[in-house]
Amino acid sequence: MNDFEFFGNIKNAENFIDRIKDKNFLFSFVISYTETSEIPGITFAGADKDSIKYTPPADAEYLYYGNCKTIDKIPMTPDGKPTPALLTKTALESSSIPHIVINAGSKIAPQLPFIQTGLSPGKNISVSPALTSSEVSQAVNYGRIVGRTLASLTDCLIIGESIPGGTTTALAVLKAFGYKAKVSSSIPNNPVILKNQIASMALEGLDSDNPYDIIAKVGDPMIPFVTGMLSSASEINPVMLAGGTQMTAVLAFASKIGFNEKNTAIGTTCYISDDKSANFKNLVSEIADIPAISVNPHLENSSFPGLRAFSEGFAKEGVGAGGSMIASMLKTKNDSSKFLELAEKEYHRIFTSL
């Protein structure tokens, strides 16, 4: 608990933790895609431009198998920094938290059993509406079905996501809903100007304040799908949105279509909540009266540069790393130094098995 920081509705954060700490968790991992990620310079979630679309399914495969099927190595940045899925996998395995993969518009299907939704990838928002109206409705409706089912199978549903380029669509959605958002990035030199340009281009010609129209114009498939999940799941059991910027966009849309604030929290890493180029803490409080929890895994203490990189501003979050570390620490009573030991073992396993 010393490794946790509370913000948003702090009183409810402690209460939320009390309600879930000795309970069963289920980690759901929503993979998706937006063609916005193909804009040069917008994301580094992949070894090169052509491999970005493989990152979400490869992350999913790595969580299941410990290695990937659709690509040879686990996802990493161009200079070899590993995917945050490494943290997620360490968290889930050490605490025996089950997980399930949901394909909500990934360009590539993972080579494992997953929940299929039939949703298509989102279009590049700088040149086209992201989704059709009926795609937004289907995403919300299918999200509701999946959320209801999964929430009834656990005491606390954790929802993580992987959508390269997703901070840019999230930025556009937050702006469209009237928030002065500054979003995080998977790299230390956040391409803020480029992201804002893309968001502005997407927002041009948006002539509706209907939330569904906003998501259709400037969003991506993940946002309405996870919003649907949150909407139904939070009526049944506690839900932890595991992520940073993208989850604030989910929260913004959910605030419009309805969800149960009393059963909802955001869980993320300190690398997001402390990010000076973004305003995550304020954003959460502005959008909804829910608790937020960030975890500091003290990766700066690692002997491996690839793990220290997270603390230096690379990746920061993703694949629900923050939320799954929080759940794992609650369930196992591990502190961050024990967690780091386990993450280093996993890091060592990966890089010696390559």
Add this chain to the structure above:
Amino acid sequence: MNDFEFFGNIKNAENFIDRIKDKNFLFSFVISYTETSEIPGITFAGADKDSIKYTPPADAEYLYYGNCKTIDKIPMTPDGKPTPALLTKTALESSSIPHIVINAGSKIAPQLPFIQTGLSPGKNISVSPALTSSEVSQAVNYGRIVGRTLASLTDCLIIGESIPGGTTTALAVLKAFGYKAKVSSSIPNNPVILKNQIASMALEGLDSDNPYDIIAKVGDPMIPFVTGMLSSASEINPVMLAGGTQMTAVLAFASKIGFNEKNTAIGTTCYISDDKSANFKNLVSEIADIPAISVNPHLENSSFPGLRAFSEGFAKEGVGAGGSMIASMLKTKNDSSKFLELAEKEYHRIFTSL
């Protein structure tokens, strides 16, 4: 409990019931397809020949929505007798048992979120091997992954199936494993001679006693997939195979590749266990030392001919109707007369909303 009959390992049946009666259930519904169903006269699971392939996804949609998306009406026999999914839906809804659909080789995908496995439909066993070796392996491996995940999310995993023509592939598999099987049918005049002809044609040229080779030659995608599920799930929690003849084929294959008998039971309807044209009770005992439970919903007491038809030998079982009724009665403490009342309400709803 007065509506239940125990057979197989009777002592363990009572013990199995005691272990699950106050627990949480999850109903998993595996939909699949074999081209064997296209042989004229082999199945009546559909209003006509062309609609048979729609029956599994339509059953899945009906369980979720109360109506179907891929076809206009709920699945029924050519003369209008409804799908056994009516019994399953009544059972699950009245007891708030959650359910999840798994596509393990259905020709048509259901219009709802479902677990995707990427398995292909099985070939017509009278003219071709059913599956390739690698398809059998993938079915077992993916089944193991799904079984492990789902069993960890509940106290008792119920597995139901829908595969038109599946009693014929089950017959061939049972014969190949050396059992003197007589299988049930969805119609009172069981086309026994035709089924045995098909099975014999399929078994011609089978020159291996390797269980995987047998499934590849004369099986279907459902059998290895559900066997994989049973194999991993029964290591974690109690599993109820909900079905008749097809589940004995699963049990036969599972006996070869390994599963935990102490955590396994078959649950079915009395229309299967009392079927004079088949030998279900003996088969179960011959194959494995597990308990079997059959439920008598006394549908002969219904005022609706479509419900009485089940007691007259139509459909008999399917969509995990027997197992889900058993779980529902255990959870709600409803007896068969209360259940019949609920099933009649659902029957009335369906046929007045058409």
